[in-house]
Amino acid sequence: MGAPTASRELTGRPSDDLHGPDAPTLAERFVLAFRLPYPVGCFLVGFFLFGVLDVALTKYAETANLAPTVAKALAPVSLLTDLLVAYSFYAPRYMRRRLVETGRALSNLLPDRDAEFRRIFAEVAAPRPQVVAWMLFLVALLAAVSVPVIVGTGPSPFVFNAGAGTPLEFVAGVYGIVSLAVATLALSSVVWTFWSISLGIHRFGQAPLALRPYYEDPFLGLKPLGVLSLSLAFSYFGFIGLFLLVLSASPGT
Structure with a gap:
């Protein structure tokens, strides 16, 4: 019998050597690349680097004035959005680690134990579907922020024409695209992790389980x-709650 699933991630093995639910998701890999404690990395990446800094850079490129820049960066809707992205980086890791920690007890109910458990939940960290989900989220968000341009009610949020804008506006536009990509990586990772684990739970229920007798348990x-x-539900609906808060705080809603 293989090593218990719950212990694999705690052995310090490189993430490339891990398989199935033991391997980190793409969002986790991105945060882990900063080599910080994971919660700190989530805050740095989701809240500051691609949140507050992105909003501040965009506003300053537009106005060249610190007062409106600070006001925009610290506006409730901006801070809520930054918090949503930071949480979206943290939630997939929490859900996946809860799955890994539960693996030892659940794998004992399966015929092939740990190996079958990893097969059932193999899609959780599979790169290809994560990339597909990420691209779908990115395209959808790019389309959403471009609606004012399409309908002719506002300017483009991105400026790439050096003749029409300053170099700072160009940099802000590029950074804005990168920030959208990072944000959608986090958002899509929450949805994918929740959905893939839920699908795995469904598959687990269809397996020939060696259930314990009622008089024992x-x-x-x-x-x-x-x-x-329950852990999955709390994590996912926490994400939904934050998302609804962002929508309710947004202008025009």
Whole structure:
């Protein structure tokens, strides 16, 4: 029998050597590249580098005035959006680690134990579907922020023409695109991690499980699965709640 699933991520092995749910998602890999404690990395990346700094750079390129720049960067809707992105980097790791921690108890119910558990939840960290989800989110968000230009009610949020804008506006436009890409990586990762683990739970329920007798365990050995499901729900609906707060705080809503 292989090593327990719950212990693999704690061994310090490189992420490339991990498989299935043991491997970090793309969003996690991005934050881990900064080599900081993960919660600190989420705050630095999601809230500051591609949140506050992006808003401040865009506004300063537009006005060349610090007062409106600070006001825009510290506006409630901006801070809520930055918090949403930071949380979106943290939530997939939390959900995946909860799955890994639950793996030892759940894998004992499967015929092939740990190997089958990893097969059932293999898609959680699979790169290709994550990239597809990321690209879909990115295209959708780019289309959303370009609506004012399409309908002729506002300027483009990105300036790339050196003749029409200053070099700072060009830099701000490029940084804005990068920030959108980073934000959509986080947002798509939350949705993908929740969906893929939920799909894995469904597959787990269809497997021939060796349930424990009722007189030994009233939950038949499935209590960890219930705890995992609750953790997923709290994480995902926390994300939805923050998203709705951002929408409610946005102008025109």
